[in-house]
Amino acid sequence: MELGELSLRDTESPTIAHCPAGDPAKIHVLTFDYRGFGKSTGSPSETGLMMDALDVIDWAMHVAGIPPSRILIFAQSMGTAVSIAVSKHLALQDPPVIFAGTVLVAPFVDVATLVSTYRVAGTIPIISPFTRLPLVFKYLQRFIRDKWLSKDSIAQYMRANEFNEEKYRLTIIHAEDDYDIPWHHSQLLFWHAVNASTSTGMSYDFEQKKLDSKADLGAAGSTMEWRTDNGVIREEILKTGLHDVIMGYPVITMAVMRHFEAVDPSFTS
Template sequence: MPSLLLRHAAVAVAGPILTYAVIIMLGTTPFIQRHILYAHKFYQFWQDSDQPQNWGFARNQVTSFHLPTEDGESIHAWHILPLPVYRQHEELLQVQQTGHCADVTASESFRILKDDPSAKLIVYLHGNAGHLPSMVRAPSFHTYTATSNYHVLAIDYRGFGTSTGSPTEDGLILDGCAALHFALETVGLSPDRIVIVGHSLGSAVAAGAAERYTRVHGVDFAGVIMVASFSNLSDMLSGYAIAGLVPILKPLRSYPRILRLVLGCLVDHWESAQRLRNMVSIVHRSNAEEDQDKRAYKKKTNDNPRRHLQLSLIHAADDNDIPCFEDDKIFNTVIAPLVGEEVPATELLALKEQRTKHLGKGAFVSEWRDGDVTIRQERFPHGGHNNIVLFPPVLLEMMRIFEEAAERRQ
């Protein structure tokens, strides 16, 4: 009898371990890995995202259309009008046909955005799984547009919803760039009237797209807001648990060699902290060289306007999916070009503390300003992983960034 019990106990223990091992092994293959990471096939096929009224938007408040990417994909997009602006043009908008718009440039909503010299745009990049209106996305668009004058441009990445293609790191960054290209070139908006907002996986897309525009095109947007972000995929997965309950690679932390072997199989890396640090370095170095040049030649002109970067990190303390300390890693990484590479961690912590306002248990705001570079980190006590995009810190940060952009224009 004892041996039978031991055999049953061994089977009971070995079964879950074997299942976990098989899942991890399957996850090392690029095809399975990307389906797990992006979960792009998990969306509501029965929901027609070309009919935004199903999610409580006014008739033609949302224009549903597709954008081309530079590598030939076609990604689904929503342009959402702010309600105060919609109200001014309500009669014209309501007589237009609803549904998918084949030529967005011929739509009334596009004309409204393009013809408004004071227009402000939020480029919203969502997290993994679902499609444009899934989960908290549609409610968040309502939050951002209900009372403000902010337009929203949101996209479904390749492979998501009705967008073509399959998701990869480089591909999603191109998708984010396609949205920014549309805003800058097709609509004709000035970059200082555009705020990029990325949530969860979308924060990594935001970092990648913004860094590319900073590095390749020399374009500085009004601001970049990273909500529930992570420093890089390897670090995040090492401690990640779905809903804080189902671990992915956390059990392997007791076996470092196996963990390194598994992480070495990652095909996408999403080094967000390094990309943001690169942006800080570019802007900081450019302005330092400009200042030195002006001193050397006693220039008094503004032929070369100063570059700027407004980076905001917002995370809920009770985020059970991506731990809030991921923002601490990003903050410490991106300020390195401003303080020097050799500053000890204890001194860095003390410098940050001097710039921090504590707002109760688990809540604080740290703001690091160095010339035209501002790094702002806010830890909010509530909101979890998803609802944080609906909570006041995100909309308030949009308002703060647009106000500072307006001050720079004066």
């Protein structure tokens, strides 16, 4: 049976391609243009992008005939917000729809936090000076139309999976030198995911637990896995990779393969 990878990235052209690792006859990549970009009509919005993503997933399952257990949701940058929201939406359905896994590269906590940390070329702040003026910053947030509350969505996704005892896998990857979306966004998302996977929430010593259990890879960065009875939440922080260069790194392919091998150990054989 084939495996599918639904890719949500900052891209303006659709791509269907074979993955270079494993058996190329077993994996396909499906991407699509955001509304208002490439060949897609309309204008982008949180509701519209959600509808489009759900339509693509519905096509993959009911037209291409690939069951959700053999579909991986892969996303980078802006696409991570869409993929987290979609994964949460489907996990809350009755019955829930759970995929083989979700891989997020350079995600962000929410739009308000993102604009408060964004710097042009990593040096020139745009909105961050206003964070020192809470009332002004709160006023400016009124003009943010699409919130993309990824931290809340990822927490709801985890709680739903744990409550339903559904098997899940989540990988978050970020580079420390990413100046478009600072890597602490991934740290915060990882915390929200882990916190929601426990019945009592994380205690104050979470950072110490990370220090004790994460694998230090030296110049390559570090990895940390949090396991529950139902799933695995993995954080991979690279020393280098910027925002887009990281997409060509082997760590990306390895993450995808790891999820598919968890579904079918013979996948790469």
